[in-house]
Each structure stands twice: as C-alpha cells, then as structure tokens.
Amino acid sequence: MKFGIVINEGPYTHEASDTAYQFVKAALTKGHEIFRVFFYHDGVNNGTRLTVPPQDDRNIVKRWSDLAAQYKLDLVVCVAAAQRRGLIDASEAKRHGKDADNIAPGFRISGLGQLIEAGIQADRLVVFGD
C-alpha cells in the first residue's frame, strides 16, 4: 500500500512525530511505500538540524534524516508554516535576508500543494497530531 503521512506537532512536546516515525519504519519494513511525509503546523520543527537532545534520549530529527537517507523518503516541510516558525533553508534565507539556515539533511521546503498531492496520490493519508 502507498501511504502519505502528515505530522502536525513538533518534536518532544508531543509524541506525534515519534509515533509517525515508528509507523513509517514498520510500513517500510513490511514492504509498503511511503509517498511522502508532510510536516505542518509545529510539525515543521521536526526539520531543524540545530536540536541537541540529551545523549541518553532519542534524536528525533536525526532519526528522520537517517530514515530518509536509507529509504529515499520525501520529507516535505510546509513553507508557510516554516516561515512563521523560523525553519529555513539556504535559498529562503537568502531571499529573506536572514543570516543562517537550519534545515536538516533529507528535508525540503515546499508548498501546501504537496500535502494535497499526497492525499490524491496515496492510497491512505495518515495524520499524526494533537
């Protein structure tokens, strides 16, 4: 089955991103396809490479980056939600005159159309959030 995934909450405060990660990993292990993982609302904060969690805790952002590298996952961060919350890539930083970017490897910033497309293309769109 082809799944689309939506994550609506940021890391650590909510378990949504953890649950989604476990779901995606299990689905891939079972041979299912993940069409896209779309990060919305505070979920965009799952895509900042500047998090430094304690060493004895899971690293949620890195876990997504590693999974994306292993399975060529399409991790998409909503641009409008990201701009509000300070999640930015190099080209966005340049366009808005910011002095840094913070997007983690394996993530890309794009529009809400990517969410709708995931709903259209996937057999099931699964939403993780509050």
Add this chain to the structure above:
Amino acid sequence: MENETEGGAAKRFLYVNRKAPYGTIYALESLEVVLIGAAFEQDVSLAFVGDGVYQLTKGQDTKGLEMKNFSPTFRALEDYDVTKLYVEQEALQARGLSESDLVVPVQVVNAKRMAEIMEDQDVILSF
C-alpha cells in the same frame, strides 16, 4: 468514482475543524490548506465539530488579541467552489448556538450523520 474532473477521478477530501478559531493556530492553518487545496479540483467538504463551530460564529472581534480575524474568509469559500460545510448539531446546541449565529450558510447534521459523511470520504484531514 462519482465525481469526474478533466484530470481524472476526483477524490473526496474532508477537512475536519475541531478547535476554536483563536488560542491555537490550527483553525487558521486549516483554512490555508482548504484555500490551496481548492485549486486541485477535488471534491471538498468541511466539517465543524466540537469547539470548531466557534470558527464560524458572527461578530468575532480580535482587536484585543492582536490577531487577524479570519472568519470573513469563510464567506469567500463559495468563490473557490467550496460549498459543502457540515456543522455538528450537538456541538452547536452544547454551546448555545444556532445556524443563525454563523457567518455562512451550512448544513447542520447530527453526530450520527456526521459519522456517515466521514465514512464516505477518501481523505480526511483533521485540524
């Protein structure tokens, strides 16, 4: 599928609005998805349940909150061919509201009917 568009069969999208308009950003960002999604020529419906019914109430004054009152945008949905708005009857009643308190024409349905509407969808995004 029942609904055909030029690009092929449309999917039935339902946006479920569960939260009050202010206090959290979910309602505003839900509406942003609806407006972008309207360009994709799918079969779109909106559902308002629980505190989500407050999103549609008349007379919202957000000056003191220093937030944008986005309730007028619901009146523009018709221009985007988004006309199926379902409001949970029990949610209205529990909050002392009726259809005349809302900024747009809606279909008031009971929780059982709302469940059936959800059952009929291909894609449900809940906010």
